[in-house]
Amino acid sequence: MLKWLVAAVFVLVNCAVPARAKDELVIGISQFPNNFNPAIGTMLAKSYILGMARRPITIHDANWEPICLLCTELPSLEKGTAKFELTEDGKPGIAVTYTLLPTLRWGDNTPITTKDVVFTWKVGKNKKAGVGNYELFRRITKINVKDDRTFTLHLDKRTCDFETINGFNLLPAHIEEKNFTDPAEYRNRTAYDTDTTNPGLWFGPYRISKVVQGSYVVLEPNPTWAGKKPAFKRITVKAIEKTAALTANLLSGSIDYIAGELGLLLDQALEFEKQHGKRFNFVYKPGLVYEHADVNLSNPILADRRVRQALLHGLDRESITKQLFDGKQPVAHGSVSPLDSVYNPDVPKYDFDPKRAKALLKEAGWSTKRKGILHNAEGERLQIEFMTTAGNKSRELVQQVMQSMWRQIGIDVRIRNEPPRVYFGQTVRKRKFKGLAKFAWLSAPRNVPLTTLHSSRIPGEDNGWSGQNYTGYNNARMDKLIDDMQVVCEPEKNRALWNEMQILYSTDLPALPLYFRANAFIFPKWLKGVTPTGHQYTSTHWVEDWYAEK
Amino acid sequence: MVRFSAGRLLESIVVLGVMTFVVYVLIGLMPGDPIDLMIAADPNLTSADAARLKALHGLDKPIVERYWNWLSNAVQGDFGYSRTYTKPVLDVLFPRLGNTLLLMSLSLIFALALAVPIGIYAALHPYSKTDYAINMFCFAGISIPSFWFALLCIILFAVHFEWLPAGGMETVGRGDLLDRAQYMVMPIFVLTISSVGSFTRFMRASMVQTLRQDFIRTARAKGVGTTRLLVGHALRNALLPLVTIVGLSFGNLFSGALITEIMFSWLGMGKMMYDAILGNDFNLALIGLLFATGATLLGNFLADVSQVVLDPRVSFASRENER
Numbered sequence: 001m002l003k004w005l006v007a008a009v010f011v012l013v014n015c016a017v018p019a020r021a022k023d024e025l026v027i028g029i030s031q032f033p034n035n036f037n038p039a040i041g042t043m044l045a046k047s048y049i050l051g052m053a054r055r056p057i058t059i060h061d062a063n064w065e066p067i068c069l070l071c072t073e074l075p076s077l078e079k080g081t082a083k084f085e086l087t088e089d090g091k092p093g094i095a096v097t098y099t100l101l102p103t104l105r106w107g108d109n110t111p112i113t114t115k116d117v118v119f120t121w122k123v124g125k126n127k128k129a130g131v132g133n134y135e136l137f138r139r140i141t142k143i144n145v146k147d148d149r150t151f152t153l154h155l156d157k158r159t160c161d162f163e164t165i166n167g168f169n170l171l172p173a174h175i176e177e178k179n180f181t182d183p184a185e186y187r188n189r190t191a192y193d194t195d196t197t198n199p200g201l202w203f204g205p206y207r208i209s210k211v212v213q214g215s216y217v218v219l220e221p222n223p224t225w226a227g228k229k230p231a232f233k234r235i236t237v238k239a240i241e242k243t244a245a246l247t248a249n250l251l252s253g254s255i256d257y258i259a260g261e262l263g264l265l266l267d268q269a270l271e272f273e274k275q276h277g278k279r280f281n282f283v284y285k286p287g288l289v290y291e292h293a294d295v296n297l298s299n300p301i302l303a304d305r306r307v308r309q310a311l312l313h314g315l316d317r318e319s320i321t322k323q324l325f326d327g328k329q330p331v332a333h334g335s336v337s338p339l340d341s342v343y344n345p346d347v348p349k350y351d352f353d354p355k356r357a358k359a360l361l362k363e364a365g366w367s368t369k370r371k372g373i374l375h376n377a378e379g380e381r382l383q384i385e386f387m388t389t390a391g392n393k394s395r396e397l398v399q400q401v402m403q404s405m406w407r408q409i410g411i412d413v414r415i416r417n418e419p420p421r422v423y424f425g426q427t428v429r430k431r432k433f434k435g436l437a438k439f440a441w442l443s444a445p446r447n448v449p450l451t452t453l454h455s456s457r458i459p460g461e462d463n464g465w466s467g468q469n470y471t472g473y474n475n476a477r478m479d480k481l482i483d484d485m486q487v488v489c490e491p492e493k494n495r496a497l498w499n500e501m502q503i504l505y506s507t508d509l510p511a512l513p514l515y516f517r518a519n520a521f522i523f524p525k526w527l528k529g530v531t532p533t534g535h536q537y538t539s540t541h542w543v544e545d546w547y548a549e550k
Numbered sequence: 551m552v553r554f555s556a557g558r559l560l561e562s563i564v565v566l567g568v569m570t571f572v573v574y575v576l577i578g579l580m581p582g583d584p585i586d587l588m589i590a591a592d593p594n595l596t597s598a599d600a601a602r603l604k605a606l607h608g609l610d611k612p613i614v615e616r617y618w619n620w621l622s623n624a625v626q627g628d629f630g631y632s633r634t635y636t637k638p639v640l641d642v643l644f645p646r647l648g649n650t651l652l653l654m655s656l657s658l659i660f661a662l663a664l665a666v667p668i669g670i671y672a673a674l675h676p677y678s679k680t681d682y683a684i685n686m687f688c689f690a691g692i693s694i695p696s697f698w699f700a701l702l703c704i705i706l707f708a709v710h711f712e713w714l715p716a717g718g719m720e721t722v723g724r725g726d727l728l729d730r731a732q733y734m735v736m737p738i739f740v741l742t743i744s745s746v747g748s749f750t751r752f753m754r755a756s757m758v759q760t761l762r763q764d765f766i767r768t769a770r771a772k773g774v775g776t777t778r779l780l781v782g783h784a785l786r787n788a789l790l791p792l793v794t795i796v797g798l799s800f801g802n803l804f805s806g807a808l809i810t811e812i813m814f815s816w817l818g819m820g821k822m823m824y825d826a827i828l829g830n831d832f833n834l835a836l837i838g839l840l841f842a843t844g845a846t847l848l849g850n851f852l853a854d855v856s857q858v859v860l861d862p863r864v865s866f867a868s869r870e871n872e873r
Contacts, residue, residue: 034636037636130603130607134599135599184606188631190636212719213817214817214822215718215817216722238718238815241815242697242813244697245704245814245815248701248704248705248709248717249717251708251709252709252712253712254716254717421581421828426581
């Protein structure tokens with residue numbers, strides 16, 4: 001019996017995973033997509049994988065500039081491919097014309113045409129279809145088709161971001177039309193989930209050739225792809241949820257590369273680099289994820305701008321990011337990332353200056369110190385409640401450091417954290433936090449902060465808790481700036497509006513800017529050509545540039 | 551026997567019915583459904599989008615109405631679609647169930663195959679050095695956190711020695727029996743070690759107790775051989791408590807082992823149910839939990855039947871009276 005057992009173990013051990021050729025790449029990510037339909041739901045894991053198998057019509061590139069991926073050129077007012085017009089009910093609208101590239105073909109060799117564009121719009125604007133980005137499709141009131149490649153979208157609102165339709169994810173009419181006969185059942189019948197390996201669903205450099213639900217996805221080169229030939233004969237994306245297991249898999253060679261978009265947290269990556277830095281290349285890419293503390297402006301203490309400014313002067317954010325994140329996460333001075341083309345570097349900055357913080361607090365009436373805590377003339381303590389997501393070690397650590405720094409200037413900060421489900425689902429959304437709420441926003445490049453800063457977007461009973469202006473910020477000038485930023489599209493005037501908006505934000509501080517989060521990419525030494533973007537459009541959208549160095 | 555089984559069946563149906571309601575309501579009472587979280591994380595989603603998505607997924611109706619709709623369909627065999635996987639519930643559940651059964655049943659078999667002889671040996675040599683060593687091994691197995699032990703195994707066997715794959719279920723492009731067996735070694739080992747300790751302790755304690763019984767002394771006095779004494783007389787009696795414990799563990803065969811599954815990326819029931827509950831995937835969570843509950847009830851029933859088979863003093867009537 002023992003002999004047989006030993007023999008069995010010997011056989012198993014000697015058949016261990018064979019070494020992979022360099023024309024194969026295995027990527028580890030920490031999430032598996034729930035479904036594969038590009039229009040239904042939004043999930044980073046799905047976006048990551050589908051970036052290799054299909055492309056949006058327009059996108060922001062690694063330099064955060066809008067570009068065409070499937071079209072010949074972006075619509076332009078000067079060239080006449082974008083035209084201001086009035087909608088049927090007399091409101092200012094815009095018509096934008098795109099021409100699809102002539103070489104586009106689905107994986108089954110069916111040409112990609114305007115028929116697919118119209119079908120995608122039909123699905124997107126149907127409320128029963130369950131499309132995540134419904135608002136984009138609702139705004140399109142009409143599509144005029146010129147020929148198989150050229151079409152004009154008529155939008156019911158004039159905005160300056162008219163040149164991009166990044167969320168317009170083409171669906172293959174020749175496959176999906178029959179599944180859309182009952183729109184309410186579409187999400188259950190879509191071929192993307194019932195027949196995921198059908199080549200006709202994909203048109204990127206790769207197509208999905210195998211899916212083991214919850215475990216991995218295999219992608220192989222798509223023969224109908226007319227662009228640059230991809231270098232890898234096979235790419236496997238493995239989902240390994242536990243980060244400890246993810247790193248162990250990397251060390252054992254089961255995976256080659258941990259994607260920054262969905263991999264290790266920064267502190268975990270830094271620790272991993274300390275131990276295994278010589279074996280891999282590490283790239284830390286800061287981006288759009290804006291970590292901040294929302295201030296509840298209904299709180300009488302925090303309603304005073306001087307207190308908010310004092311809070312920032314009392315924080316050594318440079319030291320926090322240096323000590324805890326090895327300086328990899330740049331300090332934020334506002335909500336716009338320094339990588340964004342509309343970033344204004346000349347906004348008020350709040351350096352670590354405890355003296356200035358104390359002076360501002362004194363000016364605001366917090367002048368008497370008892371047992372290390374400031375009190376006002378009425379004898380009230382300067383006490384602020386501070387919340388964040390319970391269980392997020394990195395956030396909780398920063399929160400404790402912030403509490404300790406604020407204690408130094410006489411502010412009594414009380415921490416009360418909640419699980420993400422309660423925190424985001426109830427407390428933040430319904431403005432139930434009493435003082436500060438620390439979390440992050442993920443937006444797009446040049447994202448007008450309409451939902452987060454406009455006074456019409458303050459959630460409340462009256463509007464069914466609609467909007468994300470959780471701080472309750474209400475400033476007429478900010479409202480006007482936001483309104484204008486969407487419709488005043490001449491580059492210089494638009495830029496001036498962006499500049500003023502950022503100055504006003506950093507002066508008023510409806511939220512305390514902390515830092516822009518960085519993603520950690522852990523590459524094998526031989527993998528080249530991967531360009532982290534820092535925004536929500538993942539590096540896989542340029543997978544054809546990836547190669548193995550020989 | 552028939553009366554006993556019928557009673558048990560009726561009792562099981564009532565328990566399952568109550569469980570469906572309790573689980574449904576508890577999931578529904580959790581604050582912040584995934585659509586709330588989605589809107590909180592994405593500034594481009596409006597509350598109108600959230601309302602539309604909630605209506606689409608039926609989350610806008612009162613919970614009792616939703617439960618009743620689900621139950622009406624379920625009793626007709628329509629378990630609906632998984633909200634997160636957009637697939638029929640059974641299509642999601644059965645592959646996971648198969649994976650879990652394979653993993654859990656093999657680890658149970660290995661655990662029992664080790665625990666019974668080790669427990670007997672320890673009982674036969676009480677307070678010897680070997681007995682103390684076995685005790686120590688048992689307590690270590692019970693006490694070691696499974697996530698830590700799993701990680702240790704991955705570092706040792708996958709990273710350091712490179713003998714076994716670190717996680718997953720098959721090698722891409724292979725997936726034959728031998729390949730899949732490699733992926734099972736570590737999870738089965740971890741699960742076996744974590745349960746063998748308690749089984750061994752039960753076996754040892756029960757055996758020690760049995761060996762002190764009068765009938766054993768009588769059998770010895772009558773000159774019964776050691777093997778026959780142990781197997782024919784002592785073991786049959788000593789197995790009774792272990793059978794009860796194994797019966798109670800039966801439900802685990804269907805509900806999976808969450809931590810081990812996550813650590814080894816094993817696609818089992820534990821992870822599926824965890825995700826389904828967190829994602830408010832009512833249909834999937836309910837069917838998964840009902841399978842586990844049903845299996846536990848079945849395990850209890852089988853344990854009762856085994857008691858009767860193993861111990862002639864116990865009858866179905868007496869088991870029924872005990873209840």
